[in-house]
Amino acid sequence: MATTEEHLADENYAVFIPNTHEGNQLLKPRSETKAKELMREVGSVLRMSEAEAAQLGDLPDDPEDDQTMIINMGPQHPSTHGVLRLMLELQGEQVLRCKPIIGYLHTGMEKTAESLTYMQGGTNVTRMDYLSPFNNELAFSMATEQLLGITGDIPERATWIRMLMVEMNRIASHLLFMATNGMDLGAVSMMIYGWREREEVLRFFQEVTGLRMNHNYIRPGGVAADLPAGWRDGVQNLLDMLPPRLDEYDILMTGQPIWRERLQGVGVITPSEALALGATGPIVRSTGVEWDLRRDMPYLEYDKLDFDVIVGSYGDAFDRYAIRLAEIRESMKLVQQIIDLMPEGDYRIQDKKVTPPPRARIDESMEALIHHFKIFTEGFKVPEGEVYVGIESPRGELGCYIASDGSPTPYRMHMRDASFTNIQCLPHMMRGGLVADAVAVISSVDPVLGGVDR
Amino acid sequence: MSDTVTELHGCAVSDSCGQEVIHPTREQYLDLVKALADDGYTICVDLCGVDYLHHLDRPLPDGVAPERFEVVVNLLDIGNRRRTRVRVQVPESDPVVASLFDLHPGTEAPERETYDMFGIEFTDHPDLTRILMPEDWIGHPLRKDYAIGRIPVQFKETSN
Numbered sequence: 001m002a003t004t005e006e007h008l009a010d011e012n013y014a015v016f017i018p019n020t021h022e023g024n025q026l027l028k029p030r031s032e033t034k035a036k037e038l039m040r041e042v043g044s045v046l047r048m049s050e051a052e053a054a055q056l057g058d059l060p061d062d063p064e065d066d067q068t069m070i071i072n073m074g075p076q077h078p079s080t081h082g083v084l085r086l087m088l089e090l091q092g093e094q095v096l097r098c099k100p101i102i103g104y105l106h107t108g109m110e111k112t113a114e115s116l117t118y119m120q121g122g123t124n125v126t127r128m129d130y131l132s133p134f135n136n137e138l139a140f141s142m143a144t145e146q147l148l149g150i151t152g153d154i155p156e157r158a159t160w161i162r163m164l165m166v167e168m169n170r171i172a173s174h175l176l177f178m179a180t181n182g183m184d185l186g187a188v189s190m191m192i193y194g195w196r197e198r199e200e201v202l203r204f205f206q207e208v209t210g211l212r213m214n215h216n217y218i219r220p221g222g223v224a225a226d227l228p229a230g231w232r233d234g235v236q237n238l239l240d241m242l243p244p245r246l247d248e249y250d251i252l253m254t255g256q257p258i259w260r261e262r263l264q265g266v267g268v269i270t271p272s273e274a275l276a277l278g279a280t281g282p283i284v285r286s287t288g289v290e291w292d293l294r295r296d297m298p299y300l301e302y303d304k305l306d307f308d309v310i311v312g313s314y315g316d317a318f319d320r321y322a323i324r325l326a327e328i329r330e331s332m333k334l335v336q337q338i339i340d341l342m343p344e345g346d347y348r349i350q351d352k353k354v355t356p357p358p359r360a361r362i363d364e365s366m367e368a369l370i371h372h373f374k375i376f377t378e379g380f381k382v383p384e385g386e387v388y389v390g391i392e393s394p395r396g397e398l399g400c401y402i403a404s405d406g407s408p409t410p411y412r413m414h415m416r417d418a419s420f421t422n423i424q425c426l427p428h429m430m431r432g433g434l435v436a437d438a439v440a441v442i443s444s445v446d447p448v449l450g451g452v453d454r
Numbered sequence: 455m456s457d458t459v460t461e462l463h464g465c466a467v468s469d470s471c472g473q474e475v476i477h478p479t480r481e482q483y484l485d486l487v488k489a490l491a492d493d494g495y496t497i498c499v500d501l502c503g504v505d506y507l508h509h510l511d512r513p514l515p516d517g518v519a520p521e522r523f524e525v526v527v528n529l530l531d532i533g534n535r536r537r538t539r540v541r542v543q544v545p546e547s548d549p550v551v552a553s554l555f556d557l558h559p560g561t562e563a564p565e566r567e568t569y570d571m572f573g574i575e576f577t578d579h580p581d582l583t584r585i586l587m588p589e590d591w592i593g594h595p596l597r598k599d600y601a602i603g604r605i606p607v608q609f610k611e612t613s614n
Contacts, residue, residue, distance in 0.1 A: 103584075108595065277559055278560025296535050414502040
């Protein structure tokens with residue numbers, strides 16, 4: 001091993017460490033873990049300082065370290081939804097402590113974003129939470145538009161197209177949740193149905209954007225292309241096809257005793273705990289907190305639409321399942337309204353600074369060609385400032401924080417992905433449950449590791 | 455914002471794209487977040503760092519001295535449906551800030567991420583270790599003086 005000094009002398013820091021170990025990320029024995037952390041896992045005193053907790057003097061009377069077993073789950077476990085690794089401390093079959101370990105999919109996208117223009121940024125962010133690409137693009141585009149000061153000039157049709165896509169995306173994402181949640185608990189037919197229905201939604205995406213995932217369709221200033229001819233039929237077919245199939249899910253899962261047995265009362269979390277841990281989306285809604293950014297801090301045109309915020313009451317895994325199933329229906333309701341209300345007009349802003357000239361003009365005019373070339377090579381300059389925009393993605397609040405220094409690339413772009421904070425609820429939800437329940441809990445949180453690690 | 459508040463809990467307040475931003479010093483930081491929590495900002499949505507190495511002359515309100523690092527905290531008040539943002543200046547010579555863990559347990563992972571990516575340390579954080587990079591990684595990737603770099607190729611085709 002080279003010394004630190006030698007590494008620092010290396011010009012580009014590109015150090016490949018041959019024997020990376022997992023030292024600090026191990027679940028440490030209790031004697032070495034701060035009481036604060038232990039208390040957090042117990043969760044009963046989430047908002048107490050260590051001193052207050054010590055006064056209570058009731059650190060969980062857990063067994064000695066030699067009575068327990070620490071096992072490793074993941075990062076290649078089929079039910080950890082990607083590359084999430086969990087260190088579980090077990091006593092018999094009971095989970096006492098759990099430590100989620102992430103970073104196996106760390107792609108450095110925030111660093112990459114600093115060398116991409118705002119025009120290219122969409123291709124980067126769309127790959128973060130890969131099950132809700134439209135949401136990522138929307139957050140990024142809205143943040144950029146706020147910095148440019150053109151939020152009010154976005155054509156109406158662009159806004160409505162964005163809403164249509166984002167809601168369809170929510171349907172696709174929740175359908176995949178249904179599939180994986182079923183698979184994790186052994187309902188393999190549910191998995192097949194879930195993928196099958198999602199395929200139909202992706203087919204629509206492919207008609208519109210040309211891609212099934214990672215679309216880069218929503219861009220600063222509007223959307224990349226207008227909806228294709230006959231898009232209404234595509235959406236309508238989907239809306240006609242889904243309800244009976246969702247009813248099938250109800251028959252297959254919701255009312256089924258085995259399913260309920262596996263989910264009810266598993267991974268319970270209280271409202272105050274969920275809020276303290278910063279959980280958003282279906283997790284916080286399952287505890288009974290009515291918080292949905294679409295309704296409470298409307299963006300786009302959500303205030304013109306009529307939909308319900310689905311709220312659970314027990315905060316268990318079954319609530320989270322039921323909420324997502326109901327949210328699919330709500331999104332369908334929204335999509336139906338969007339079809340009826342879709343206005344005509346431009347699909348992107350006609351501000352020459354942001355939007356490249358239409359393809360046909362490039363063949364006719366040299367200026368247009370130069371302009372096109374400039375926008376795609378240098379990008380457009382964005383005024384100095386910083387902005388945070390939060391939207392409601394299928395997993396919770398998806399925020400985009402951009403600090404700009406007036407150049408065509410973001411000076412710093414940070415994505416606040418919902419999965420990243422939601423994963424922190426795992427130790428707390430799993431405590432006292434069985435290993436089999438741990439799988440149900442991970443599944444009900446529905447983390448997407450692309451978004452967690454960015 | 456109709457009323458232009460320039461000070462809140464003794465800290466300078468600025469406006470960014472219509473959003474309220476509060477600039478406490480490092481000493482005021484923890485008390486400010488506590489005071490804001492009492493005002494209703496009970497949820498810490500996001501915490502991240504920014505390295506302003508190449509942009510030290512960024513616009514800041516009067517009385518706020520720019521430093522190399524900033525810690526940016528986004529707070530949410532779900533009762534009154536409003537957001538606020540807190541920006542703390544952190545000097546390069548002593549990159550240490552108080553941890554919000556006691557107030558908002560949900561900052562545990564974001565603070566670790568900020569430590570991992572920028573080398574900003576959080577006092578009283580229960581488990582300040584790297585979260586995204588391997589533990590023995592050298593350097594802090596999101597710092598501006600950390601080149602994008604690359605990992606050398608490990609496997610090549612055989613010579614014949």
